[in-house]
Amino acid sequence: MSDTTNRAAGRPGKKGGWSIIQLLLEGRAFFGLIAIVMTFSMLSPNYATVSNFLIMSNHVAIFGLLALGMLLVILNGGIDLSVGSVLGLSGVFAGFLMQGVEIQSAGVIVYPPVWAVVVLTVALGAFVGMCNGVLVAYFKVPAFVATLGSLYVARGVALLMTDGLTFNNLSGDPALGNTGFEWLGFNRIAGVPVGVLILAVAAIVTGVILSRTAFGRWLYASGGNARAAELSGVPVRRVQVIVYSLSGVLAAFAGLVLSAQLTSAGPQAGFTYELTTIAAVVVGGASLMGGRGTVTGTLLGAFVIGFLSDGLVIIGVSSYWQTVFTGAVIVLAVMLNSIQYGGRGKT
Amino acid sequence: MRVPETDEAPQVAPDTTEVVLAARNVSKSFGAVHALKGVNFDVHRGQVTTLFGENGAGKSTLMKILSGVHLPTSGELILDGEAVEIASTVEARDLGIAIIHQELSLAPNMTVRDNIFLGCEIMGSTGVNYAEEGRQARELMRELEEDIDPLTRVEDLRLGQQQIVEIARALSANSRILIMDEPTSALSASEVEVLFKVIRDLKARGVSIVYISHHLEEALTITDHAVVLRDGVMTAYAPRSEIDLEWIVRNMVGENFDIGSPPSRHEMGTTALELRGLTVPATSFTGNAVDGLDLSVKSGEVVCIYGLMGAGRTEMMECVAGRLPATAGRVLLHGQDISSFTIAQRIEAGLVLVPEDRQRDGLVQTMTVGRNLSLASISDFTRGLFTNRRDENRIIEDSIREVTVKTDGPDATIGSLSGGNQQKVVIGKMLATTPSVVVLDEPSRGIDVGAKAEVFRILAEHAKNGMAVVFSTSEVGECLSIAHRIIVMRRGRIAAEFTQDTTKEAIMAASGESLVA
Numbered sequence: 047m048s049d050t051t052n053r054a055a056g057r058p059g060k061k062g063g064w065s066i067i068q069l070l071l072e073g074r075a076f077f078g079l080i081a082i083v084m085t086f087s088m089l090s091p092n093y094a095t096v097s098n099f100l101i102m103s104n105h106v107a108i109f110g111l112l113a114l115g116m117l118l119v120i121l122n123g124g125i126d127l128s129v130g131s132v133l134g135l136s137g138v139f140a141g142f143l144m145q146g147v148e149i150q151s152a153g154v155i156v157y158p159p160v161w162a163v164v165v166l167t168v169a170l171g172a173f174v175g176m177c178n179g180v181l182v183a184y185f186k187v188p189a190f191v192a193t194l195g196s197l198y199v200a201r202g203v204a205l206l207m208t209d210g211l212t213f214n215n216l217s218g219d220p221a222l223g224n225t226g227f228e229w230l231g232f233n234r235i236a237g238v239p240v241g242v243l244i245l246a247v248a249a250i251v252t253g254v255i256l257s258r259t260a261f262g263r264w265l266y267a268s269g270g271n272a273r274a275a276e277l278s279g280v281p282v283r284r285v286q287v288i289v290y291s292l293s294g295v296l297a298a299f300a301g302l303v304l305s306a307q308l309t310s311a312g313p314q315a316g317f318t319y320e321l322t323t324i325a326a327v328v329v330g331g332a333s334l335m336g337g338r339g340t341v342t343g344t345l346l347g348a349f350v351i352g353f354l355s356d357g358l359v360i361i362g363v364s365s366y367w368q369t370v371f372t373g374a375v376i377v378l379a380v381m382l383n384s385i386q387y388g389g390r391g392k393t
Numbered sequence: 394m395r396v397p398e399t400d401e402a403p404q405v406a407p408d409t410t411e412v413v414l415a416a417r418n419v420s421k422s423f424g425a426v427h428a429l430k431g432v433n434f435d436v437h438r439g440q441v442t443t444l445f446g447e448n449g450a451g452k453s454t455l456m457k458i459l460s461g462v463h464l465p466t467s468g469e470l471i472l473d474g475e476a477v478e479i480a481s482t483v484e485a486r487d488l489g490i491a492i493i494h495q496e497l498s499l500a501p502n503m504t505v506r507d508n509i510f511l512g513c514e515i516m517g518s519t520g521v522n523y524a525e526e527g528r529q530a531r532e533l534m535r536e537l538e539e540d541i542d543p544l545t546r547v548e549d550l551r552l553g554q555q556q557i558v559e560i561a562r563a564l565s566a567n568s569r570i571l572i573m574d575e576p577t578s579a580l581s582a583s584e585v586e587v588l589f590k591v592i593r594d595l596k597a598r599g600v601s602i603v604y605i606s607h608h609l610e611e612a613l614t615i616t617d618h619a620v621v622l623r624d625g626v627m628t629a630y631a632p633r634s635e636i637d638l639e640w641i642v643r644n645m646v647g648e649n650f651d652i653g654s655p656p657s658r659h660e661m662g663t664t665a666l667e668l669r670g671l672t673v674p675a676t677s678f679t680g681n682a683v684d685g686l687d688l689s690v691k692s693g694e695v696v697c698i699y700g701l702m703g704a705g706r707t708e709m710m711e712c713v714a715g716r717l718p719a720t721a722g723r724v725l726l727h728g729q730d731i732s733s734f735t736i737a738q739r740i741e742a743g744l745v746l747v748p749e750d751r752q753r754d755g756l757v758q759t760m761t762v763g764r765n766l767s768l769a770s771i772s773d774f775t776r777g778l779f780t781n782r783r784d785e786n787r788i789i790e791d792s793i794r795e796v797t798v799k800t801d802g803p804d805a806t807i808g809s810l811s812g813g814n815q816q817k818v819v820i821g822k823m824l825a826t827t828p829s830v831v832v833l834d835e836p837s838r839g840i841d842v843g844a845k846a847e848v849f850r851i852l853a854e855h856a857k858n859g860m861a862v863v864f865s866t867s868e869v870g871e872c873l874s875i876a877h878r879i880i881v882m883r884r885g886r887i888a889a890e891f892t893q894d895t896t897k898e899a900i901m902a903a904s905g906e907s908l909v910a
Contacts, residue, residue, distance in 0.1 A: 266760060275757065
């Protein structure tokens with residue numbers, strides 16, 4: 047027993063001596079972001095301008111929303127490959143509703159108001175996510191396979207709905223009372239784009255859920271060790287279903303914001319976004335094994351990925367090189383994660 | 394040298410036989426934990442040396458040192474009279490030392506032939522020489538007198554046959570020393586007979602065998618020497634002719650082994666937990682792991698469940714906790730039928746399980762000590778939508794004090810605790826839900842004697858306050874510590890029931906430990 051005491055006593059000293067390297071490792075996404083902003087500011091006079099930051103944050107808003115959902119899934123020890131497709135499907139579905147829904151039996155065309163479009167689209171996202179969750183939790187389909195399936199199905203449905211074409215007119219008609227969709231993409235409140243505000247609200251809500259609610263605790267516990275969580279009374283499967291549903295909801299919001307920004311809804315929107323999203327979460331320090339990760343880290347990860355790729359565009363680097371850089375950053379981030387978590391025992 | 398192929402003790406006096414492998418004054422420490430303290434151990438050529446000891450006595454550490462998994466902290470190994478350093482399992486194999494683990498290390502999807510030569514394939518001019526491998530595999534099977542086609546997939550073989558394949562693999566590498574860790578624990582009686590015949594054949598061929606088993610009398614029929622370990626120290630060493638079952642138990646358990654006495658002089662309440670005809674199907678074999686079991690436990694009572702591996706203790710407990718479904722029977726908690734309750738509902742109703750494997754089922758390694766402790770009682774510190782930090786900290790601090798976890802604070806990582814303290818965290822987590830019945834599966838597994846005594850003290854205290862405690866153990870000494878009643882399980886049923894005034898020998902006999910399976 048005295049052995050244990052010795053070992054415990056040896057710890058605080060170690061904690062007190064925070065070295066520079068440890069500090070850099072803990073805050074790597076933050077320092078990375080500062081480095082990116084400083085580098086590009088020096089390379090291009092157009093980078094560090096208010097208008098450019100607004101443009102970039104609009105891009106980050108999309109990835110940030112997806113990344114928050116992905117963070118929840120990854121914390122749970124899963125993965126959601128369907129977010130890009132759900133984003134595309136949501137945009138198309140919203141566009142479809144904006145064009146008016148013809149009810150043949152009644153012989154009328156219904157034009158739902160924008161709030162109804164938003165509610166219905168988000169419900170669709172939740173439904174796709176719930177399907178993923180039920181497959182993973184109750185039918186024991188590996189998350190990778192289940193969400194890979196929905197990646198294809200959602201994309202296919204989006205293509206079927208538009209026949210491969212794009213809905214270009216999303217502005218609605220004052221006569222029909224369904225105007226205002228662009229508001230999501232273009233308007234600003236106190237100078238901040240609505241998309242960024244939506245991201246901020248989503249981040250705060252997610253953060254509160256994770257740190258202050260029983261559900262957040264269940265999520266961390268079942269991601270860290272599902273068997274132990276289950277034996278402690280955590281409804282592990284219900285948590286899984288909710289987590290994938292939330293990821294679907296956030297992807298639907300991202301789809302709405304993106305199609306509002308573009309004022310068009312194409313079935314190819316969000317193609318390969320799931321990979322960028324996973325990259326953002328991992329750069330933000332979350333462990334793909336589950337149980338470890340924070341909202342702050344994930345937001346920083348989304349900003350790092352977004353600011354890096356936009357910066358490369360601004361200084362005129364070829365898009366092929368952008369892909370190489372993004373890949374290198376992801377590998378570096380995962381490597382640093384392994385260093386940080388490697389010493390803390392196997393999970 | 395030939396040894397008579399009978400069950401009798403060897404006629405050759407062991408002292409005159411050659412020592413092929415010897416451990417001299419071997420110690421091994423893992424951090425601050427001393428697993429082995431100055432152990433001396435001889436392996437005699439062509440004979441069976443059995444290592445006896447309870448869980449945590451250091452048997453497996455010693456085996457891992459002999460087979461190259463660990464290097465000793467101090468001391469040396471002497472092979473054929475020369476000091477050797479065995480730094481890896483590959484080196485051990487090259488020196489002719491092979492180990493057969495309790496969990497077989499075969500690839501079930503591959504054939505017997507491919508398994509035997511896995512990692513040391515015979516290469517021909519055009520890749521692997523399957524014809525030669527097949528021929529040698531058939532030859533090995535013939536020597537072992539087992540009629541197994543080398544092209545059979547391992548998963549299609551019975552467990553006993555799979556064990557033979559492991560032995561064949563060891564022999565194919567020209568092993569002179571074969572270490573067998575609990576080889577009979579999963580075998581049927583007839584398979585054990587076959588295995589023992591193989592062991593006698595191996596002895597006759599000059600192969601030395603190190604044998605580990607919890608089936609004491611079974612081991613006595615095959616062994617030539619006995620070595621007993623207790624708490625990392627070799628407590629006794631003798632040739633077969635000089636020992637008996639009682640000698641082993643005495644040396645294994647120790648006379649002064651005291652981990653508490655039953656909480657005496659308190660009134661037992663009404664029936665708290667009742668099992669009626671509980672039947673749980675087995676996962677690894679056809680049939681029932683728990684077979685129509687009846688049990689009732691009163692409030693304030695401490696019941697110990699003793700049994701061998703595979704007796705159905707874990708399945709029974711996991712079914713009671715709601716992890717495994719029962720095919721028949723009912724679970725009653727204070728007279729209320731809770732058979733259809735989920736795990737969470739059972740915890741709410743006051744029934745909790747402390748699982749056997751704390752790493753796999755007990756702890757969330759990514760969370761701090763504090764959050765592990767509060768995990769099962771989240772609803773107690775949730776106000777409306779949100780958790781209340783002050784209430785949570787109060788629960789955590791109470792728990793740390795109550796189960797005396799030695800930690801530098803609730804924010805320490807769970808991995809920074811010793812095994813005993815981790816176990817206390819798992820127990821503390823479940824006790825924080827203020828249960829009326831607590832079921833513990835091997836609560837003393839892999840923790841040191843001091844921590845054991847504390848765990849049992851905590852349980853005894855709660856029993857005094859009216860909690861019903863059911864715990865299982867495979868260490869017979871613990872049955873006689875704090876339990877009012879000892880239930881011996883065997884093949885899913887209750888084989889016997891004892892009160893405190895029984896003996897270790899009687900309990901072991903009832904479990905089947907002292908009989909050839």
